[in-house]
Amino acid sequence: xxxxxxxxxxxxxxxxxxxxxxxxxxxxxxxxxxxxxxxxxxxxxxxxxxxxxxxxxxxxxxxxxxxxxxxxxxxxxxxxxxxxxxxxxxxxxxxxxxxxxxxxxxxxxxxxxxxxxxxxxxxxxxxxxxxxxxxxxxxxxxxxxxxxxxxxxxxxxxxxxxxxxxxxxxxxxxxxxxxxxxxxxxxxxxxxxxxxxxxxxxxxxxxxx
Amino acid sequence: xxxxxxxxxxxxxxxxxxxxxxxxxxxxxxxxxxxxxxxxxxxxxxxxxxxxxxxxxxxxxxxxxxxxxxxxxxxxxxxxxxxxxxxxxxxxxxxxxxxxxxxxxxxxxxxxxxxxxxxxxxxxxxxxxxxxxxxxxxxxxxxxxxxxxxx
Amino acid sequence: xxxxxxxxxxxxxxxxxxxxxxxxxxxxxxxxxxxxxxxxxxxxxxxxxxxxxxxxxxxxxxxxxxxxxxxxxxxxxxxxxxxxxxxxxxxxxxxxxxxxxxxxxxxxxxxxxxxxxxxxxxxxxxxxxxxxxxxxxxxxxxxxxxxxxxxxxxxxxxxxxxxxxxxxxxxxxxxxxxxxxxxxxxxxxxxxxxxxxxxxxxxxxxxxxxxxxxxxxxxxxxxxxxxxxxxxxxxxxxxxxxxxxxxxxxxxxxxxxxxxxxxxxxxxxxxxx
Amino acid sequence: xxxxxxxxxxxxxxxxxxxxxxxxxxxxxxxxxxxxxxxxxxxxxxxxxxxxxxxxxxxxxxxxxxxxxxxxxxxxxxxxxxxxxxxxxxxxxxxxxxxxxxx
Numbered sequence: 001x002x003x004x005x006x007x008x009x010x011x012x013x014x015x016x017x018x019x020x021x022x023x024x025x026x027x028x029x030x031x032x033x034x035x036x037x038x039x040x041x042x043x044x045x046x047x048x049x050x051x052x053x054x055x056x057x058x059x060x061x062x063x064x065x066x067x068x069x070x071x072x073x074x075x076x077x078x079x080x081x082x083x084x085x086x087x088x089x090x091x092x093x094x095x096x097x098x099x100x101x102x103x104x105x106x107x108x109x110x111x112x113x114x115x116x117x118x119x120x121x122x123x124x125x126x127x128x129x130x131x132x133x134x135x136x137x138x139x140x141x142x143x144x145x146x147x148x149x150x151x152x153x154x155x156x157x158x159x160x161x162x163x164x165x166x167x168x169x170x171x172x173x174x175x176x177x178x179x180x181x182x183x184x185x186x187x188x189x190x191x192x193x194x195x196x197x198x199x200x201x202x203x204x205x206x207x208x209x
Numbered sequence: 210x211x212x213x214x215x216x217x218x219x220x221x222x223x224x225x226x227x228x229x230x231x232x233x234x235x236x237x238x239x240x241x242x243x244x245x246x247x248x249x250x251x252x253x254x255x256x257x258x259x260x261x262x263x264x265x266x267x268x269x270x271x272x273x274x275x276x277x278x279x280x281x282x283x284x285x286x287x288x289x290x291x292x293x294x295x296x297x298x299x300x301x302x303x304x305x306x307x308x309x310x311x312x313x314x315x316x317x318x319x320x321x322x323x324x325x326x327x328x329x330x331x332x333x334x335x336x337x338x339x340x341x342x343x344x345x346x347x348x349x350x351x352x353x354x355x356x357x358x359x360x
Numbered sequence: 361x362x363x364x365x366x367x368x369x370x371x372x373x374x375x376x377x378x379x380x381x382x383x384x385x386x387x388x389x390x391x392x393x394x395x396x397x398x399x400x401x402x403x404x405x406x407x408x409x410x411x412x413x414x415x416x417x418x419x420x421x422x423x424x425x426x427x428x429x430x431x432x433x434x435x436x437x438x439x440x441x442x443x444x445x446x447x448x449x450x451x452x453x454x455x456x457x458x459x460x461x462x463x464x465x466x467x468x469x470x471x472x473x474x475x476x477x478x479x480x481x482x483x484x485x486x487x488x489x490x491x492x493x494x495x496x497x498x499x500x501x502x503x504x505x506x507x508x509x510x511x512x513x514x515x516x517x518x519x520x521x522x523x524x525x526x527x528x529x530x531x532x533x534x535x536x537x538x539x540x541x542x543x544x545x546x547x548x549x550x551x552x553x554x555x556x557x558x559x560x561x562x563x564x565x566x567x568x569x570x571x572x573x574x575x576x577x578x579x580x581x582x583x584x585x586x587x588x589x590x591x592x593x594x595x596x597x598x599x600x601x602x603x604x605x606x607x608x609x610x611x612x613x614x615x616x617x618x619x620x621x622x623x624x625x626x627x628x629x630x631x632x633x
Numbered sequence: 634x635x636x637x638x639x640x641x642x643x644x645x646x647x648x649x650x651x652x653x654x655x656x657x658x659x660x661x662x663x664x665x666x667x668x669x670x671x672x673x674x675x676x677x678x679x680x681x682x683x684x685x686x687x688x689x690x691x692x693x694x695x696x697x698x699x700x701x702x703x704x705x706x707x708x709x710x711x712x713x714x715x716x717x718x719x720x721x722x723x724x725x726x727x728x729x730x731x732x733x734x735x736x
Binding site for chain 4: 246281283286304312315323
Binding site: 031032034036037040041043044045046047048051052053055056057058061062065066069112113114115127128129137138139140141142171178180181185186187 | 525526528529530532533534535536537538539540541543544545550551552553554555556558595596597599600601602603604607608609610612
């Protein structure tokens with residue numbers, strides 16, 4: 001993630017700092033500070049495979065969500081979301097890829113762990129948390145059911161842009177969402193995200209049958 | 210650990226043990242039915258075993274979950290209440306080799322077996338109890354789901 | 361072709377009915393019941409006992425430069441006392457001046473009693489389907505001897521309190537490329553990853569049955585697994601770097617979880633999906 | 634290498650349950666190891682249960698029995714001290730057996 005700060009981000013940072021300071025009081029009295037936890041992680045974890053130690057430090061968003069147990073104040077959340085929105089890079093041209101490829105990758109929960117082979121392209125892990133095709137019985141419910149998503153939302157350019165952005169960085173829409181920032185974190189390629197947009201919106205996709 | 214040395218010693222002991230045990234074992238055990246176990250469809254497997262014409266029976270009871278969270282271990286408990294049951298056959302239709310087991314019960318044994326089996330996918334599980342030259346069948350569909358956390 | 365019509369319709373019904381978990385229709389409740397039946401049945405016929413047999417052999421086997429067994433190892437109930445020992449872990453050990461779970465304590469005994477190096481003793485802490493690790497077999501053997509004993513981890517020593525607080529903080533700490541904390545999966549009621557129900561582990565009613573059945577035989581990989589492994593594999597799936605075996609972090613998490621489950625009679629080693 | 638077996642024979646009402654655990658990989662010949670190489674077929678083909686020296690169950694198995702097999706068999710009657718023996722033979726000619734008295 002880009003850590004260079006624009007003036008707008010500096011304003012956000014100031015706001016967030018205030019938020020963190022305000023919330024830090026409660027946990028600090030009963031347990032270790034976030035700094036202490038950070039030190040423990042640096043000491044007690046080690047790099048393995050593609051999971052390097054640069055994954056340990058929290059970014060601001062993670063820190064605020066941890067401090068507030070995922071319930072930041074409304075203005076703080078708004079500022080964070082605006083900051084995250086700026087990380088979304090939309091590709092040129094159509095946002096609709098191939099739903100067939102998307103359907104396959106939606107089933108694939110591998111990638112990014114220390115025992116995945118280097119260079120292994122991660123799947124979308126979609127079914128871990130969402131219902132998609134009504135034919136797949138084994139789906140999680142950490143996220144909402146997306147069955148019939150395109151049928152109810154319509155396959156408009158606005159919806160396509162929303163879906164692409166949501167997969168790219170879910171935190172731009174809900175600061176402490178449990179959904180990974182698949183594009184921002186470099187987990188999925190723009191092509192893969194386009195395939196998922198198709199999976200959700202294409203009328204021919206199994207999601208919309 | 211000096212596991213390699215231990216292993217080799219164990220292997221030697223085992224080989225000696227096998228030489229002693231193998232002979233009486235083979236003599237006692239029914240010959241493993243290569244054709245039936247090698248059959249790729251349930252009807253072929255049953256044909257190899259000389260089973261023709263099965264009748265559904267409520268006296269053959271399969272106690273198994275209808276959903277298995279993992280196909281690597283699916284527990285199945287089988288009881289035949291058909292008097293004079295001599296053999297129980299277990300067949301999983303959609304497995305690459307459907308015949309899973311053939312259990313012959315002699316004087317003194319009850320026609321009962323509980324075993325954990327592998328299922329490649331959702332399938333019918335058939336159990337055939339053989340008694341008095343007749344074949345009594347029970348079937349249960351077991352759904353195999355995909356586990357959590359992507360492996 | 362052999363299934364009754366109602367059985368054949370079952371998968372379709374199930375898919376339809378699982379749409380909403382708030383209003384559980386009959387078929388979804390059946391599904392839940394069937395999964396519970398599956399779990400009960402795999403528990404009844406678990407190969408876990410085979411690992412305990414191996415563990416007993418390893419406990420009594422002289423090893424290391426000192427050529428002694430672990431039979432004098434003090435797991436907290438006195439040297440060599442195995443009865444109820446697992447149920448009283450993790451706890452603070454004065455000789456080591458830290459909180460230790462079973463595996464951490466075993467490692468301590470391997471280095472102090474047997475004179476082995478930490479490097480050698482931790483070379484292979486997690487086994488595979490062909491061969492369990494020494495830690496895994498030993499855990500099976502030792503945990504078996506706490507059956508029926510209420511989980512009573514150490515909670516009074518200042519270092520135990522400190523470890524509990526650290527474990528709790530770690531549980532809710534979001535980090536890594538996917539922004540996960542333990543609570544991302546184990547923080548809210550009725551959540552599933554695929555079909556797997558996720559226990560809300562900071563709540564006693566969920567932590568109790570879980571902590572009372574680890575270590576456990578896992579049918580998905582036919583291996584006997586320990587709590588150190590369970591935590592390790594969660595961090596793997598959180599896409600984090602690897603926690604070091606027997607580290608303060610993993611001991612703190614284990615103590616937090618076991619304390620949350622305290623009072624529950626131990627009934628492991630269990631069998632897990 | 635034949636790993637450990639474990640058996641328990643428990644008296645019920647009018648019957649005896651024989652529960653036996655076996656250490657065996659039960660390889661299907663279809664599985665690949667982490668290097669992508671096929672793990673060869675290796676499974677128990679035959680299980681024999683004897684009570685007081687007399688064969689009561691003769692089982693033939695396929696590779697579809699789960700790894701580390703667990704079986705329960707049941708015999709009529711039975712008395713404390715009856716000698717139960719369970720043995721297996723696999724497709725590579727390896728074998729193992731275990732004995733227990735009914736308790």
